[in-house]
Amino acid sequence: MGFIDRLFSRIGNDLAPAASRPEPDNVVGQNLVDGRFWGGEGLPFGAGVSSASEAAKVSAVNFCVGIIADTAGGVSVDLIEKDYRRSELELADVLAYAPNPLETGAEFWSSMVYNGALRGAAFAEPVSTGEGLEIWSLDPLRTTVDWKDRSFLLTYQDDGGLARQLGPADLFWFKGLSDATLRPLTPWQMARGSLDFAIALERQGRTFFQNGNRPGGIVTASGELTDEQFAHTKKAIDGWKPGKTALLEGGMDYKPISENNSDSQLAELITQRTVELARYWRIPLSMVAEVSAGKANSEQQAQDFVKYTIRPLTRRIEQAISRRLLTADMRAAGIRVRINLNSLLRGDSATQWKNAVLARTASLMSADELRVDWFDMPAIGEAWSRDARTPLNSNRAADTITGGQTAPQDQVETEDA
Template identity: 25%
Template sequence: MGILQRVISWFGLGARLETRANRNLGGFQKWFEPYNMFARSGQLDASNETIFSAVSRLSNSMASLPLKVFRGYKQVSGSPIAQLLEYGPNPNMTSFDFIRTLEAFRDTSGNGYALIERDAKYQVQALWLLNPRKVKPVQESSTKELWYEVQGDDGTYYIHNMDMIHVKHFHTVGYEGISPLDVLRNTINYDTQVKQFSLSQMESGIKASFILKLNGSLSDEKKKAMLQNFADFYSKNGSGVIVIDSGQDLKELKQDIIDLKVFEVERITRSRVAAVYNMPPHMLGDFSQTSFSSMEQQALEYVQNTLLPIVRMYEQEFSRKLLTTKERSAGTVIKFNMNGLLRGDIKTRGDFYFKGVRSGWFTPNEVRAYEELPPEKGGDKLYMSRDLAPIDSPDRSIAPGKEVNEQDESEADNDTGSEPE
């Protein structure tokens, strides 16, 4: 029994999952654009190494982020949803594999789909990835509710939007994301044609290494004999001195095996792929326009401008469809932990933690938690430096090691509050 059939049997006839095998759409209308300039005209060859690099970097970055359930500011680790997201959304995949594949689907087809499997109590049991080519968003004409048309092996199924995880790229009309490969079709074709032309030149181009210039004309037989004598002499004395007769001129023929324009085309391709995937060009190996003075600034640009919008989309989709209304009302959310990407190098982290603890907005144990160290006794208190003073009363600074009591503070207030006549 397939996954869809199992879900149908679990939900029953009164559930929101409806099967209409070999029947028309009825009250459903497909969402489509009257004119779609990104319409597919056949499968695109996705062997381009630049696109592979972009998809691999994005999918691995998303899969590497810890996915946790929080209630307020505290992590919830024992709930079924937390266990599902942390250890594996289904029996066949780890959480890393699931997120990476879902993001790879989104970055190639424009849409990533995962069917939510629930039990009789409507509790989430598993998440199953679906082939994006077999899923289509549709809208019920009377209620305007969003459903998903899934082409199964034995028929067509309609799944309510609350039972389908859908992450997508940019879209305009409707609910289906635009495929980045469709946007890059012309760029990829041009890049492929230039490389193929360069290879054909290498295979069929001139393979001669020297030009032997003679005074006067020779018959074909004498030319062949002279070339054969020169070839025999060069093969035996290639690393030595070549002797030529009077009236002959020998020049070396220098050839560029690879046209430099190929590298320019590759740079343009990397730039366009980076633009479509909203990535800094240096993440794809193009450092021609990099103006940052440190790797930390480059990584920060990638996190803020590229990953943050994607993370926000995932978090909202997961929280809306995997949590109940009661859980959301209690402040429960599903979040990716991006602190690891923003920590910087050791020196930067050390300065950040030092200022946080010294200024009273980090506890020592919170710092230890960021560094994945066990908590220490007494480390849950907020501390504040004692050598600080109010900006309007600099004379009230506290000397190191001196205790301050209420009487001292009262006397200081009286001293600053009155002036001698």
């Protein structure tokens, strides 16, 4: 069966009525479909979240996915040679600085990670042009993926409405967690229950303030109202919602039937839902909630965010680039992909300086490596500054400046001098 046949077959199945489902004749003013009320702003949960775009409008989700995208997309993506030098291949510059003519490296990788963190997978299409290699991310709203047992087929609608089908060999992609299948687990769908609850809380708070902080209730009268009394009462109630004073006639009484935001603990529930949503994306508590955490605890949680959230994601991206963009000859030559997270793990300025001294005294890094990679300073460029084994008490630095003479402060006068 061809693509068009499958498409019309699927459309026909979607349009076929469910014969076993009775029409909802006992619901006034609403359409009951699949157990949900649609279009009711006053209802507790409304229509719920039905797409990734709607999920991203929830502030907690947007924050969680956004901070992952900006953090992972803001670090350098480099190709490293066998001797740990940065590769001079064209692909290295494409990945690091200009994946395509309209996006920088940071913009491209941030958008890819945002899509991957929200939807569980991100896809891009490498294109060879007359000017070289370009990589274009695919719009997720135009993309549908048919995951199979050992492959997948991606259908993409281009600007002209033409559907193109692409296979694994035509694409660059990475995905998140999956349950022993190729199909990734979609984070926003896993969090749909929490998302519906969060939206319901937002609607409750919005409705409460739209009604002038007045809770809903019932107006009762001791006797039958005349048409004039009914009109006056309706006008008073309509004016009462925006904050005016309602005058109830004929011994009428008002009894509230809904709690205000304080009694319903709306603020506490919103905080609890925010923390719950953050768990789906492994965001530390100190980053999403207003908690009185100490500086040391906050710094430790920031380190945990890098280790347990950003590092697993960037590791997948590293291996995806190595497997799907590097050729077999490149891998055989020792070229590898490195997403450097060291800048996220160094701590504050004082900690960075202490770590630099430790790395230098332990002969783990040379003076040039520390100056260039850690402090964005130019390399000294001498043989001793490139050698991590050069001891700190060596006079080679002084010899470089004085032309071979020992530094004046290190000279020792003798009796014969």
